[in-house]
Amino acid sequence: MPAVRLADGDLNYLLEGPAGAPVLVLSNSLGTDLHMWDVQMPALTRHFQVLRYDTRGHGQSLVTEGPYSIEQLGRDVLALLDALDIAKAHFCGLSMGGLIGQWLALNAPERIARLVLCNTAAKIGAPEVWNPRIETVLAGGAQAMRDLRDASISRWFTAGFAAAQPQQVEPIVGMLAQTSPEGYAANCAAVRDADFREQLADIQSPTLIVCGSLDPVTTVEHGRFMQQRIEGAKLVEFHAAHLSNVEAGVAFTQALLDFLNQ
Ligand SMILES: O=C(O)CC1=CCC(=O)O1
Numbered sequence: 001m002p003a004v005r006l007a008d009g010d011l012n013y014l015l016e017g018p019a020g021a022p023v024l025v026l027s028n029s030l031g032t033d034l035h036m037w038d039v040q041m042p043a044l045t046r047h048f049q050v051l052r053y054d055t056r057g058h059g060q061s062l063v064t065e066g067p068y069s070i071e072q073l074g075r076d077v078l079a080l081l082d083a084l085d086i087a088k089a090h091f092c093g094l095s096m097g098g099l100i101g102q103w104l105a106l107n108a109p110e111r112i113a114r115l116v117l118c119n120t121a122a123k124i125g126a127p128e129v130w131n132p133r134i135e136t137v138l139a140g141g142a143q144a145m146r147d148l149r150d151a152s153i154s155r156w157f158t159a160g161f162a163a164a165q166p167q168q169v170e171p172i173v174g175m176l177a178q179t180s181p182e183g184y185a186a187n188c189a190a191v192r193d194a195d196f197r198e199q200l201a202d203i204q205s206p207t208l209i210v211c212g213s214l215d216p217v218t219t220v221e222h223g224r225f226m227q228q229r230i231e232g233a234k235l236v237e238f239h240a241a242h243l244s245n246v247e248a249g250v251a252f253t254q255a256l257l258d259f260l261n262q
Pocket residue numbers: 028029030031094095096097124152155191217242
């Protein structure tokens with residue numbers, strides 16, 4: 001797979017779709033990789049050059065010493081755009097990817113055309129959630145990553161979807177088992193430390209907020225909080241848990257296309 005050389009390692013990416021089409025960047029959630037977007041790709045690449053990448057600490061990308069920060073992960077995206085000579089792009093991020101999207105829209109607004117914030121919040125969870133998880137994976141390594149499986153499935157998918165669609169669920173949870181414990185812990189710290197609640201009103205990019213009505217992590221209320229503060233933001237809600245792009249696949253992709261093609 002292609003990679004861009006950063007100062008401290010290689011960032012893995014895929015760029016697919018017709019040359020000359022507008023660029024859409026897709027940013028993964030914690031414990032997944034760029035293949036979390038596979039279900040969206042056939043439809044999106046009819047309209048866009050889709051640039052998806054493995055966030056630092058995930059997939060085939062560099063794993064450097066943690067803790068990371070959302071600013072660091074946002075600067076990785078800017079380095080990726082610079083390396084590929086992309087001046088401006090649409091950005092769609094889910095959960096941690098949505099935190100990266102908020103940082104980019106606030107700190108590099110000239111690079112972001114339209115912004116899609118999926119299953120995310122201005123602040124996700126509390127240190128009491130993140131610190132024990134960080135300690136557990138750093139102490140337990142690969143086995144601890146495998147042990148996250150059941151709890152992760154129950155946050156990421158509704159019970160009905162997980163039971164009915166194992167062929168969709170298994171590849172995603174497989175990404176978690178493949179994630180470096182050090183990378184995962186470093187990204188948990190980035191999520192723990194991010195808080196955009198006081199800055200949301202400064203976001204100027206046209207914004208779509210996507211929520212899962214059964215998301216136990218980043219709730220519809222978190223989505224409405226963002227919508228109330230980002231001028232003109234639209235909100236759509238799907239019957240889904242945290243990974244709404246997988247669980248509500250077709251409807252999610254259509255909402256994304258409707259918004260980006262406006
Ligand atoms: O804890 C989870 O697995 C859900 C989550 C929080 C941030 C993120 O990207 O995913």
